[in-house]
Amino acid sequence: MKVLELYSGIGGMHYALRESGVAAEVVAAIDINPVANAVYRHNFPKTILMNRNIESLSTQELEKLDFNAIFMSPPCQPFTRLGLKKDALDNRACSLLHILNLIPELKSLRYILLENVKGFEVSQMREKLVHCMETCGYDYRELILSPCQFGVPNSRNRYYLLAKRKSLKFSFVQPSLKDDLSSKLIKLLPKSKHSILAEKNGKINSKSGRMCYTLDNILENVEESKYLLPTKLLQKRAWVLDIRTSENSGSCCFTKGYGHYAEGTGSVYCPFADETIKLKYGEAGNRENNSDEQVQVLLDLKLRFFSPKEVCRLMCFPEDFDFPKDITNRQKYRLLGNSINVHVISRLIHLLHIENKNT
Incomplete structure (x- = not known):
């Protein structure tokens, strides 16, 4: 061929x-x-x-x-x-x-x-x-x-x-x-390697009903401050975010607007368990809307964007795939969102x- x-x-x-x-x-x-x-x-x-x-x-x-x-x-x-x-x-x-x-x-x-x-x-x-x-x-x-x-x-x-x-x-x-x-x-x-990993270390994915491996398999050690969701974004969009943890077996479709817009562009990551997320959101809901106290509760969850490397892994690019050094993160997300x-x-x-x- x-x-x-x-x-x-x-x-x-x-x-x-x-x-x-x-x-x-x-x-x-x-x-x-x-x-x-x-x-x-x-x-x-x-x-x-x-x-x-x-x-x-x-x-x-x-x-x-x-x-x-x-x-x-x-x-x-x-x-x-x-x-x-x-x-x-x-x-x-x-x-x-x-x-x-x-x-x-x-x-x-x-x-x-x-x-x-x-x-x-x-x-x-x-x-x-x-x-x-x-x-x-x-x-x-x-x-x-x-x-x-x-x-x-x-x-x-x-x-x-x-x-x-x-x-x-x-x-x-x-x-x-x-x-x-x-x-x-x-x-x-x-x-x-994907099907084998799903069989060995997988959970049922709610969208497909199939076994998928969990997100801990695609995570990398990142500098959190580079990817944390900004305070203004949390104030406006905290209640519509698709939040995933390392134990989840799914994530939303990543689009070219990921990292710039929050709603409908892809999932975000939380390092804590689902139960902690639920408790924190319940606590935030009891605080005055957009108050400093409410925002601080949400900031405590350390919600962050998935890194470009993590998105690459979810889109199954091999580990040796790389971006030139002068490509910005926003450009990386845009290119990945347009890819296959x-x-x-x-x-x-x-x-x-x-x-x-x-x-």
Whole structure:
């Protein structure tokens, strides 16, 4: 498999390809974000990296790259529940439309993997994508999956499309879009460090009903003062925070606004037990709203943001993944929020690649 990585970001697809165990190489990566490209180049200095607007790519230029697979995670803003949902009319959807126009001309292309937000599955753009697959001679499978279905303590529901030429048979039959993998399909997947850890040191995750390992497995020793929630944030948002402890087996989806906004952008960490959190919040509720006494009770909980490294681990980036030294924490959170879960993609690459097995 020779992969062209579009919207390459910080290299999540590249790492997923490595983890999948499939014999493959990334022949080139393309992204227009200079900060993301700096991170990609830092971790994959030998890979051809093109700082380009995808809409400017031509068939002739792409054919010179000699690839037979496209992995991509196009912009999600046209489809996200927090956006305007302008769908195919959003300017940020133009690059994907351009790719769909190029696919019929890419005769050597055999495999396609696309990731996007939950909500894409009911979009006009999804209809255009599926139409392209059907008219260009591809079989495809659609799934909505989350890392917590694979033993990872994080919820990040995403739409996935796997497609390949009809001459290449899928290893599984799927009549319609699914939001989970069947037990038979899971058996096709090799054991991973995540599934093994979940079996050995896991608790039931309330979102998936599956065993997930606990958050103590992703925590690092950090300088607390760097990540403590500011007093003003506690005054305004203390009652809507999703607070997790080391013994929890789940966390909320981390978005690009994490570390800057608190509500709906991801979970925060508390070093104390759930019972202590409950008692402290009860005590705070009995104090005058926004008073110094109330804020001090909340400050005693030492609530902090998860560090970028911890978020990396929840998104299953390998330990040797690193950011250049000049990348700020805010940039790190933004880049991670726009990235993919490496482990989930690695499982899907494996399923995309294997063939001729009935499940």
